[in-house]
Amino acid sequence: MATTIGGYKLGKILIEGKTKQVYDLPEHQGLCLLLSKDRITAGDGVKAHDLQGKAEISNTTNGLVFGILNEAGINTAYVKPCSDNAFIAKKCEMIPIEWVTRRLATGSFLKRNTGVPEGYRFSPPKQETFFKDDANHDPQWSDEQIISAKFNFNGVLIGQDELDIMKRTTVLVFEILEKAWATRNCALIDMKVEFGIDTEGT
CATH class of the missing domain: 3.30.470.20 (ATP-grasp fold, B domain)
Structure with a gap:
């Protein structure tokens, strides 16, 4: 497993969901890194399959959607993309x-x-x-x-x-x-x- 992504040193995994892993960023207080998976799910995760390229598509879509919302003045957790399949966000509960x-x-x-x-x-x-x-x-x-x-x-x-x-x-x-x-x-x-x-x- 990579120890850095997009120049960001990864800490521990804070949580792992069906389609993403969330990493702590020990050198950036208050921020975390979300890494998308090549995984598609349905039915509360009962149905799940690997889909090559899905992580990059999801990450690109996230960036475009959050960009629209941020430009409109909506307060979101999204900060910026950091690689083809990961982005930086505010650390939230x-x-x-x-x-x-x-x-x-x-x-x-x-x-x-x-x-x-x-x-x-x-x-x-x-x-x-x-x-x-x-x-x-x-x-x-x-x-x-x-x-x-x-x-x-x-x-x-x-x-x-x-x-x-x-x-x-x-x-x-x-x-x-x-x-x-x-x-x-x-x-x-x-x-x-x-x-x-x-x-x-x-």
């Missing part, structure tokens, strides 16, 4: 909630909401939140459950104010990227974002 925004009804939404036709258009976009728990297939959570969990990350208690910020930011991110997709004659159907608190508590 992750809030274990997935924020899903939908423009059209499809997929799992239809299974959970029988009677809604395929392609039903949400205006404004539909928001849903899910607790990150692969073993239980990421159960849907309400605002009240999120607040009652009393999550505390890097000294920040997740309460109503933080919930409201995440709600507004999630819709804003969707609308910014929806417009970007439209310039390519593509439609953004739905998306998922996650939030974290960095070492400075932001």
Whole structure:
């Protein structure tokens, strides 16, 4: 295993997910390195296959998407790319909630909401939140459950104010990227974002 990537000395692996490894950067306080894998997954990781070149595609896509958001003034953890398959980010403690925004009804939404036709258009976009728990297939959570969990990350208690910020930011991110997709004659159907608190508590 390489001890440096893109000139950055690697520390220990902080966490390893289905498609990425996150490394500490001992010489750069408050930052970490995310290394993409040539791995594609589905169904909470039940289905997984190696796909050569996928890491570079993912890393390039990440850079382009975060570039759009950063230019629009959205505060993200992304700092810069450092190789074909890795990028530098702020080190954050992750809030274990997935924020899903939908423009059209499809997929799992239809299974959970029988009677809604395929392609039903949400205006404004539909928001849903899910607790990150692969073993239980990421159960849907309400605002009240999120607040009652009393999550505390890097000294920040997740309460109503933080919930409201995440709600507004999630819709804003969707609308910014929806417009970007439209310039390519593509439609953004739905998306998922996650939030974290960095070492400075932001």
